[in-house]
Amino acid sequence: MTGRVVIVGGGLAGATAAEALRDRGFEGEIVILGVEEHLPYERPPLSKSVLLGAKEAGTATVHDAAWWTEHDVDVRTGVEVQSIDLGGRRVVTNAGEESYDWLVLATGSEPRxxxxxxxxxxxxxxxxxxxxxxxxxxxxxxxxxxxxxxxxxxxxxxxxxxxxxxxxxxxxxxxxxxxxxxxxxxxxxxxxxxxxxxxxxxxxxxxxxxxxxxxxxxxxxGIGAAPRTDLAAAAGLDVDNGVLVDELLRTSDPHVVAIGDIANEAHPVLGRRVRVEHWDNAIGQGKAAAATIVGAAEPYDKLPYFFTDQYDLGMEYFGHTGPDGYDRVITRGDFSGPFRAWWVKDDRVVAAMQANDWDASDEMRASIGQPPPAG
Ligand SMILES: Cc1cc2nc3c(=O)[nH]c(=O)nc-3n(C[C@H](O)[C@H](O)[C@H](O)COP(=O)(O)OP(=O)(O)OC[C@H]3O[C@@H](n4cnc5c(N)ncnc54)[C@H](O)[C@@H]3O)c2cc1C
Missing domain, CATH: 3.50.50.60 (FAD/NAD(P)-binding domain)
Structure with missing residues (x-):
């Protein structure tokens, strides 16, 4: 497993793809090109612990510099990819050019x-x-x-x-x-x-x-975010509310995968396209892209998952109600916790959440696609 993988975007999805490639024994070159002046970091703390002053911003970093060096991943910060030449398999940056065998697009989204x-x-x-x-x-x-x-x-x-x-x-x-x-x-x-x-x-x-x-x-x-797809669109990749990818995260070019906030995936379980702007999806698709690159072909079939913390409330949400919506909602408990809710369509659970009931996570996740609880 050799070759040169260039990852555009040093966010959580790009960082996870690099890590997962090494976990799978990929021995080739891995280069992460990120325009921010930071090593890859996670964003959820930015509106929670970091904003509250409970944690330093540095704690959000995915891995420190020593880890990237030990794993032979070349993380370049302050480097903006300006264009992609699909035919020549190279990208042009503000610092020069990079050739690739596989390109991973992980450019994330930006506030509207x-x-x-x-x-x-x-x-x-x-x-x-x-x-x-x-x-x-x-x-x-x-x-x-x-x-x-x-x-x-x-x-x-x-x-x-x-x-x-x-x-x-x-x-x-x-x-x-x-x-x-x-x-x-x-x-x-x-x-x-x-x-x-x-x-x-x-x-x-x-x-x-x-x-x-x-x-x-x-x-x-805080009126939402838009996927950063300009680069992909200008290169000629298929783009429609994100970069269009199949269940292996492959774009319309056979040497390019797209992951994280920008990926609009033909989801094998949901049976429709879905683009997910959440932390768990960035990690899961980073891992799945690595599998695709090493030829393991593991479809990304995880259902969307999201968490939030507000005041004393911690909540997790599993699944996706989708364009067809839901027929009814079943709730249990008081919202201050413990609280559970199931969104039901055609007598099947399509989404579920827990608030201040962390022991319920596995059960709520497993309830998706099942008949709803009585009530
Ligand atoms: C404040 C905040 C709080 C959040 N809280 C939660 C939460 O509680 N739960 C949850 O599930 N999700 C949460 N999210 C969403 C989650 O953080 C995102 O889904 C995740 O960051 C997506 O990862 P990504 O790698 O796809 O994109 P990003 O994290 O956006 O990373 C993309 C990176 O690519 C870089 N880039 C873009 N274009 C180029 C280019 N041309 N050249 C080089 N680099 C480029 C960007 O600068 C960026 O660093 C939150 C997001 C924010 C902003």
Missing amino acids: PLRLADEAGRPVHYLRTIEDSLALKEALGPGTKVAIIGAGWIGLEVASAARAAGAEVTVHESAELPLLAVLGPEVAQHFADLHRDHGVDLRLGVAVTAEDLADADLVVV
Whole structure:
């Protein structure tokens, strides 16, 4: 197992692919090209422990420099890949050119911008990188007036951290409930209650205006992320809401795989395409891409999984309700915990979650595809 693997993007997916290649005995060259000035790191702590000041940013690093050296992985930071020549099997970077036998695209996603916020004349924060997290942490303090636009996962985790810092928090959300599209009204209502109980001024079903932001000390925009597909599209790879890949993570070019936030996979179990912007997917697809490269051909068939921490609530969500939605939700327990919920379609569980009930993880994961619990 030799050859030269070039990985574009030094995030969790790219780092995991490199590690998994070595685990599988790949003896060729591995080069990670990442535009950030950091070794690969994990992002979930950026809106949780790092933002809360409970952990240093360095603790989010996947492996230290010595580990990468020991495993003979050439991690180059501050290197941006600018174009891909599929026919010539090489990439052009701001530092030169790199040839490859296999190219792994793992360019992740970036926050969707909101012009209205940028034009409001208040300091605006987005949250994707270590620098973003440290800058936001620095700006949060007792009495700071924080306006958050978007009650998605990032917006709500920032609200939680901002309240912990003693800030006054207003959240503006256009939907009638936070996380409505993912959770549906039955469980989303619990998140609305959770934040109001913690003193957040949650404004739902509103179109935020520049006047709404006028007296904020700072504005946080959390209206979702977009996959970074420009590079792939310009190279001529098939792109449609992410880079299109099959169940082995292969793109429309036989020497290129795509993984993590950018990969829109033909999922073998769900039976449809799915693009997942979550931590567990970055790890799982990194491993599966390594299998594809060494010829082991192990389809990536894991179901989506997500976790969040807000205030004292820790929750995990398994599965995917998908475009067909669900017929009903069964819940057990109190949302402050322990709490369980099952989303049911055609008498089968399509998604499940637990809150503050960590012993339930395996059972909830295993419930997907099964008949629902009675009730
Ligand atoms: C604040 C925050 C909190 C999160 N919390 C959770 C959570 O609680 N649970 C959960 O499941 N998921 C969470 N996520 C999502 C999770 O972090 C992502 O799904 C994961 O980071 C995706 O990994 P990735 O490697 O695909 O992309 P990324 O982590 O985005 O890494 C891609 C890397 O590629 C680099 N890059 C892009 N283009 C180029 C180029 N042309 N040349 C070189 N380098 C390039 C980028 O700079 C970046 O470093 C969170 C995300 C954020 C931002």
